[in-house]
Amino acid sequence: xxxxxxxxxxxxxxxxxxxxxxxxxxxxxxxxxxxxxxxxxxxxxxxxxxxxxxxxxxxxxxxxxxxxxxxxxxxxxxxxxxxxxxxxxxxxxxxxxxxxxxxxxxxxxxxxxxxxxxxxxxxxxxxxxxxxxxxxxxxxxxxxxxxxxxxxxxxxxxxxxxxxxxxxxxxxxxxxxxxxxxxxxxxxxxxxxxxxxxxxxxxxxxxxxxxxxxxxxxxxxxxxxxxxxxxxxxxxxxxxxxxxxxxxxxxxxxxxxxxxxxxxxxxxxxxxxxxxxxxxxxxxxxxxxxxxxxxxxxxxxxxxxxxxxxxxxxxxxxxxxxxxxxxxxxxxxxxxxxxxxxxxxxxxxxxxxxxxxxxxxxxx
Amino acid sequence: xxxxxxxxxxxxxxxxxxxxxxxxxxxxxxxxxxxxxxxxxxxxxxxxxxxxxxxxxxxxxxxxxxxxxxxxxxxxxxxxxxxxxxxxxxxxxxxxxxxxxxxxxxxxxxxxxxxxxxxxxxxxxxxxxxxxxxxxxxxxxxxxxxxxxxxxxxxxxxxxxxxxxxxxxxxxxxxxxxxxxxxxxxxxxxxxxxxxxxxxxxxxxxxxxxxxxxxxxxxxxxxxxxxxxxxxxxxxxxxxxxxxxxxxxxxxxxxxxxxxxxxxxxxxxxxxxxxxxxxxxxxxxxxxxxxxxxxxxxxxxxxxxxxxxxxxxxxxxxxxxxxxxxxxxxxxxxxxxxxxxxxxxxxxxxxxxxxxxxxxxxxxxxxxxxxxxxxxxxxxx
Amino acid sequence: xxxxxxxxxxxxxxxxxxxxxxxxxxxxxxxxxxxxxxxxxxxxxxxxxxxxxxxxxxxxxxxxxxxxxxxxxxxxxxxxxxxxxxxxxxxxxxxxxxxxxxxxxxxxxxxxxxxxxxxxxxxxxxxxxxxxxxxxxxxxxxxxxxxxxxxxxxxxxxxxxxxxxxxxxxxxxxxxxxxxxxxxxxxxxxxxxxxxxxxxxxxxxxxxxxxxxxxxxxxxxxxxxxxxxxxxxxxxxxxxxxxxxx
Numbered sequence: 001x002x003x004x005x006x007x008x009x010x011x012x013x014x015x016x017x018x019x020x021x022x023x024x025x026x027x028x029x030x031x032x033x034x035x036x037x038x039x040x041x042x043x044x045x046x047x048x049x050x051x052x053x054x055x056x057x058x059x060x061x062x063x064x065x066x067x068x069x070x071x072x073x074x075x076x077x078x079x080x081x082x083x084x085x086x087x088x089x090x091x092x093x094x095x096x097x098x099x100x101x102x103x104x105x106x107x108x109x110x111x112x113x114x115x116x117x118x119x120x121x122x123x124x125x126x127x128x129x130x131x132x133x134x135x136x137x138x139x140x141x142x143x144x145x146x147x148x149x150x151x152x153x154x155x156x157x158x159x160x161x162x163x164x165x166x167x168x169x170x171x172x173x174x175x176x177x178x179x180x181x182x183x184x185x186x187x188x189x190x191x192x193x194x195x196x197x198x199x200x201x202x203x204x205x206x207x208x209x210x211x212x213x214x215x216x217x218x219x220x221x222x223x224x225x226x227x228x229x230x231x232x233x234x235x236x237x238x239x240x241x242x243x244x245x246x247x248x249x250x251x252x253x254x255x256x257x258x259x260x261x262x263x264x265x266x267x268x269x270x271x272x273x274x275x276x277x278x279x280x281x282x283x284x285x286x287x288x289x290x291x292x293x294x295x296x297x298x299x300x301x302x303x304x305x306x307x308x309x310x311x312x313x314x315x316x317x318x319x320x321x322x323x324x325x326x327x328x329x330x331x332x333x334x335x336x337x338x339x340x341x342x343x344x345x346x347x348x349x350x351x352x353x354x355x356x357x358x359x360x361x362x363x364x
Numbered sequence: 365x366x367x368x369x370x371x372x373x374x375x376x377x378x379x380x381x382x383x384x385x386x387x388x389x390x391x392x393x394x395x396x397x398x399x400x401x402x403x404x405x406x407x408x409x410x411x412x413x414x415x416x417x418x419x420x421x422x423x424x425x426x427x428x429x430x431x432x433x434x435x436x437x438x439x440x441x442x443x444x445x446x447x448x449x450x451x452x453x454x455x456x457x458x459x460x461x462x463x464x465x466x467x468x469x470x471x472x473x474x475x476x477x478x479x480x481x482x483x484x485x486x487x488x489x490x491x492x493x494x495x496x497x498x499x500x501x502x503x504x505x506x507x508x509x510x511x512x513x514x515x516x517x518x519x520x521x522x523x524x525x526x527x528x529x530x531x532x533x534x535x536x537x538x539x540x541x542x543x544x545x546x547x548x549x550x551x552x553x554x555x556x557x558x559x560x561x562x563x564x565x566x567x568x569x570x571x572x573x574x575x576x577x578x579x580x581x582x583x584x585x586x587x588x589x590x591x592x593x594x595x596x597x598x599x600x601x602x603x604x605x606x607x608x609x610x611x612x613x614x615x616x617x618x619x620x621x622x623x624x625x626x627x628x629x630x631x632x633x634x635x636x637x638x639x640x641x642x643x644x645x646x647x648x649x650x651x652x653x654x655x656x657x658x659x660x661x662x663x664x665x666x667x668x669x670x671x672x673x674x675x676x677x678x679x680x681x682x683x684x685x686x687x688x689x690x691x692x693x694x695x696x697x698x699x700x701x702x703x704x705x706x707x708x709x710x711x712x713x714x715x716x717x718x719x720x721x722x723x724x725x726x727x728x729x730x731x732x733x734x735x736x737x738x739x740x741x742x743x744x745x
Numbered sequence: 746x747x748x749x750x751x752x753x754x755x756x757x758x759x760x761x762x763x764x765x766x767x768x769x770x771x772x773x774x775x776x777x778x779x780x781x782x783x784x785x786x787x788x789x790x791x792x793x794x795x796x797x798x799x800x801x802x803x804x805x806x807x808x809x810x811x812x813x814x815x816x817x818x819x820x821x822x823x824x825x826x827x828x829x830x831x832x833x834x835x836x837x838x839x840x841x842x843x844x845x846x847x848x849x850x851x852x853x854x855x856x857x858x859x860x861x862x863x864x865x866x867x868x869x870x871x872x873x874x875x876x877x878x879x880x881x882x883x884x885x886x887x888x889x890x891x892x893x894x895x896x897x898x899x900x901x902x903x904x905x906x907x908x909x910x911x912x913x914x915x916x917x918x919x920x921x922x923x924x925x926x927x928x929x930x931x932x933x934x935x936x937x938x939x940x941x942x943x944x945x946x947x948x949x950x951x952x953x954x955x956x957x958x959x960x961x962x963x964x965x966x967x968x969x970x971x972x973x974x975x976x977x978x979x980x981x982x983x984x985x986x987x988x989x990x991x
Contacts, residue, residue, distance in 0.1 A: 030471035031406050038578070080652060082644055083400075083589045090405040091589055094582035095637040098630030101504060105625045205482055209475035216468045253486040259479025266472055276463055292764075296757050296804050299768045313755075322755050323804040401834065531853065538844050542830045548797045548823040549848030549900075592835060596880040601835050 002128060005139045007244050009126055010206075010258060012145040013198040014236030017210035019152045020194045022225075022232050023187065025215045027167050032071075032188070033211040035093040037195045037204035039070035041100030044196065049107060055140065060196050067192025070096060071185065126201045141201050148197040155190050156229075159183065164225065202255050209259035210236055217262075217269040220276045235265055293333045296323065298342055298360055302352045314350045368618065377508065378621055381574075384510040384518055385617030385632070386610045388571040391522040392580075393587035393609020395529060395567040397602045398560055400588035401540050408584035410455065410474045411448040411568050412577045416481030418447025419502055419572075424484060433495030438517045441569055448565040451477050478577070505576035505629030507617040518570050525566040528559065536560060537598060574617060576629035583609060586636035593647035612636035664711065669739050671708045672717065674698035675728050676736035689719075689727030748810070750775040750904050750935035751796060755805035758788070758795050765791045767959045768805070773937060775810075775903075778930045779952035780940040780966075784979050787957040789939040790826070793906045796937075797823055809904060819849055822902035824893045826909050832882050838892050839864055839877040845899030860899075867895040872921060887918030894922060905929065907938040923949050946970060 024030055043066025047059045070092055077088040131140045156163065165173040166180045173180055195207045202210070218231035239262040247257030271278050300323060304313035313322055320330030334350070337343045342356035371378050399408055422443030427433055451473050458469040485503075488496050501509045529536060538546040539556040547553045564584070571580050591605035616632030645652050678690050678698065696705040709726055712718045717732035728736065751773040758766040766788040773779055781789045794800040796807050798814040809817040822845070845867070846860040868874045871891040876884070884892065890910060897905055905926075911919045926936050926949075940946065946953060946966060953970050954963040955978040962969045962977070 025465070025468045025471075028465050028467050030465075030467040031409070034409065034471060034474060077644070080644065082593060082650055082652075084403050084405075086403050087400055087405040087585050087589050090409060090581050090585035091637065091640060094579045094585075094633050098579060098582075098633040098637075101627055101630045102634070105627050205475060205479045208471060209479055212468055212471035213475060216464055216472055219464065219468075220462065247483065250483075250487055251490055252483045256479045256481075256483025256486060259475050260483055263472065263476030263479065266476075270458065270462060270464075278461055281461070292759065292803070295764075296768070299757070300755055300804070303768050303770070323757075324755075324802075324806045325804060401831075534847050534850070534855065535852075537836075538847055541834050541836065541841070541844070542825065544794070544799055544825050544829065545823055545844070545896075547799055548818070548821065549845075550818055550851075551847070596835050596837065596882075598835050598840075 003244075003248075005126075005128075005130075006254060007241055009139055009141050009145065009201050010240035010244060010254065011237045012142065012149055013202050013206070014210050014214070014240045014258075015233045016145065016149045016152050016194050017198055017202075017207060018214040018232040018236035019149075019156060019229055020191055021211035021215035022218070022228050023156070023163050023167060024191065024211055025219060027187075030212045030216075031089065032191065033195065033208045034204075035070060035074075035089050036067045036188070036192050037199065037207040038097040039093045040064075040066045040192055040196045040199065042066055042096050042103060043069075044199070045100050045103040045108070049103070057144075060144070060193060063196030063199070064189050064192045066096065067195065068185065068189060071188045144197055145201075148194055152190065152194060155186075159186070163187065202258075203253075205259050206255040209262045210239070213259075213262035213266045214239065217266045220269045220273040222275070235262070239265060290333075293329070294337055294342070295360060297330075297333050297337060298352050298356045301343060301350050302357070302360070305351045311349055316345060316348050316350050319350065368622075372618075376512075378618070380510050380512055380515050381507040381617045381621050382614060384515045385507060385574055385613035387515070387518045387522050387613075388574055389583065389587070389609030389611065389613025389632075390606045391518075391525055391609075392567045392571050392583040393591075394602050394606040395525060395564050396584040396609070397588040397591070397598070397605050398529075398536060398540060399564050399584050400592070401598075402560070404564075405581070405585045406470060407452065407455075408564065408568055409581035410451055410470045411565050412572065412580035412584075413474045414451035414477035414481075415444035415448045415569060415572060416485065416502060416577045417477040418443035418445070418450075418481075420481050420484035420488065420499065421447070423488060423496075423499060427493050433493040437511070437514050437573070441517060441521065441572075444569040444572055445565055447477060448569060449562060452561055452565070481577075501576075502572055503576050503578060504627045505572070505574045505579065505632070507574050507620055507628040510573060514573060521566050522570050525563040525570075528563050532556070532559065571613075574613070574628055575632055579629040579633045582633040582636055583612070586633070586640045587612065590636075590640040590643035593643040593650050596649070608636065608639050612639060664708070667704065668708050668712055668717075670699060671695060671705060671712065672728070672732060672736045673739055675718070675726065676733065676740070679728060679733075689721050689725045691724045692726065693724075695726065748775045749773065749808075750777075750810060751937065752808040752811070753792075753796065753805070754808070756792075756795060756802050756807065757804040758791055758800055759803050764958060766795070766802075766956075769956070769960045771954055771960060771963055773935060773952065773954075775935055776930065776933050777952040778926060778936040778938075778950050779954060780938055780946050780950040781954050781956065782940055782943065782946065782978070783956040783961075787978075789956060790908050792954075792956065793823075793908055793937070793939060797821065797906060819900075820903040822897035822900035822905045824897045824905070824907040824910055827886065827889050827893060827912065832884065832889060834881065836881055837877070838868065838873060838879050838881060838884070841881060841892055842867055842895045842899055845896040848900060863899050863901075864895070867898040870898060870925060871895045885915075887914040890914050890922065891918060894925065898925075902934070904935040905937070907936070909939050909941065912941065943975065 021033070024033060040063035043062035043064070044059050047056070047062030048054065051058050073092045074085070074088045077083060077091065078085045083091070126139055126141045129140045130137050131143070133143065162173065162178045162183055165176070166178060166183050170180045191211075198207050198210070214232040214235035215228070217235050218228045221231055222228055239258050243258030243261040244254050246261060247254045250257070269277065274280060297319070300319070301314050304310050312318070316334060319334070320327045323330065334343070337356070338345065340355075341353055342359055343350050343352050372382055373379070396408070399405055419440050422439055423433065426439070454473050455466065455469045458464050458472070459466045485499060488499060498509055535546070535551045535556055538549070539551050539553065539560070543553050546556070568580050568584060571583050575583055587605040587608040588601070590608050591601045594604055595601050612632050612635040616635045617628055620626040620628040620631045643651070648654050674695055675690065678695065692705045692709060709718060712732070713720060716729060717735060718726050719729055721727050749772050751771070753769055753771040756766055756769040757764060769792065781792060783789050791800055795802055796809070796814070807814065809821060814821070839861070842864040843856050843860055846856050846863060850856060850860070865874060865877060868877055871894050873888065873891050873895060876888065881889070881892065894910065897907075910922055914922070926938070930936055940950070947970065950966055952964065953966045955961040955969070955974055957978050962974050
């Protein structure tokens, strides 16, 4: 039963993060997930110090506020033009996180929070912390996670058009009257809320991994934005299940295990994706390069035939020298072109045939 | 204060901490300058997080080979350097070979390497390998665990990194400013890039034990960000950055050794951030406050020249200007915008441009008239 | 004028298997001032970059004074596009100009008094001597361009490559730069510049290369810079093969 609960919790987390992650990576703000998942800490701690209840929704509010403060401070520093944006992010979130950790060690040491659990979460604890809902005994985290998941789905469905437009053409979006800044803050709030709801169970590493890796894998598999959400969500769930058993097997933290699995799935798509995978791409590139060499040869011969230097430039045995190719490559390309009648030979001088010219024109 | 100095001289642990923290601040501050100027601050975050995998892997490998936990920190540092560099190579490979953008590539590598590191770390902690306790100090840093051997190692690595920067200063500079131009004069882009990345990785690894993998990025970013505000000279910026790093490391590490339960990494980070905030606010050249003062002064100058022109106009159009001046109310009416005439008049008086001949009766001095004429001329141009 | 300053043979350059330059043959005699002209995306900058060894060709090669770039490096000066660098870099005008001496200094050696006075001389030539200590972020576009030109002058080269030296500079600066380039030319140096403004080609340059991925034509401005060739370069030919000479 505990097993099932852990998988349930991590799947809910995974889907929320994976959905939120799609626009995050498309907006080229992946590292904001890292920054936010660290920066929400002081908000959670301060809220906890106020209400002294770990399950209070106020903690989520505090975290979201903290996330917005991060976004605001980063923009504030960036706007002064005194440092660049990357440095601005790198200044704000470590400071906020440090503040949070010091709060923990000074006021909460050993009580409820431990710095370590901030990083990896405590999914085991969440799984045995149960609540009765409609007669089912479910982990307490589930209601919160469902709300967050629902929030993600609703937010993205409502603002789909706007998010899409501001992501791909912020200028046009502004001209249409959608404020990119407002949407940016709204979206960052969503990321913060998602991060904090997942925080308790998943810890910050897993938030980063689940927000970026499944979405990036999906990005390598499809060009269709709607499909990207679906694939990203599925990869999130698969990673949760596999990651759980992986860590169970090696007696380690599920968060770390799931993070590693998301990485492995990314690696697989990176290598084997039928559209954008490394292997298919290098095959395609090899073919393109061969075709390109043929074109270079035809082009070269065409440029010099019927000129006074044709005998020097287009001599079959000397062409490799002009193109600075290895003799082997030149021979291979020339043979192929002769065989396909793209070029013909006359007393050791090469010329381009009609079909050779067509080859150039047709397949640009 | 005296007590601290006495402690530093006598307390073995504290002395190690102080020397170690100074070295780490010095090295990360000076090499952070280049990360900052290359706009690669977040690369520092990726490298720092990623090194956890190298540290834990080396630990486990040695355990599997020797049956003992590794207490040999130089080996752990080596593991950190290697995994940091591998992470960087992966990021650039993914970015160049696929449609994944660099921010996502960095995020994925960070998550995998750090997640893997946490995975192994938890495994180690739940096992009964000896010497495992020291490992978790790499998360948030623990100055107290810095041993004499560590200090020695940090000095050697730091010396190498700074020496390389010193030797290749010219090349580092021209490559960072204008890599294409550098290449044309023989500064190879690829090699220089790799060299700069390597020394930055070394700088990060030196700090891991005291500051921790999560927060080390701050020591690469904050000192140069602060230093940049005080100077426009790369050499001086590097020196200031190194000093800021040193001061942050030293204050943070000593404070955390003296105050119970104060984690080292976060303390060092907050000191460095504090210095950054001070720099951004108060630097005389670029600082926010001096910028505000400058703007205020500009505005004031414009308002004063408006007031001067208006008074000049008034006095010229009353042919009996010798006899009386004008009240502030009258001058104020001259212009539709509210230019706080009382304040302007007070400043003008202190500069000798106007005289208050009777109560609230103002008249231009000769100097004021000259100035007003000058303003008229400028306007004419 | 028998010696060739730059000799490009059968040069093909591609980015991701898409040709940017197609089988270019171009000879530039010593002591001329050549404009490289063509529409956007014609490969003008790429041509300069491959001459400087910054871009690797798929086929063909480039010779400078008869041999490859590496051995002739010290005879070459390069003025990149002004916008290619971050002008908020913490350094001064003088320091940027001094970078021009690094190539001759080689590894390890630092610039000294000799290099500094050479840099100051160059700044004087471009009329920027009073800006030597100025932080580079405070420069106008024209001043940035003149700083880059001074850096190239310090290189004391035989051949100068300039990538859009007149982009975004005021007319006064443009005339100033042209005069300096003409001075260089009259002392026997070779100048090759990417140029955008067709109106000024005749006034500034004596040689021209018209390119649009392929070389359309090259030679003396007086001989080949005519309406027909311009039309061939810019004209509405969607298919670049049609511009072929045969």
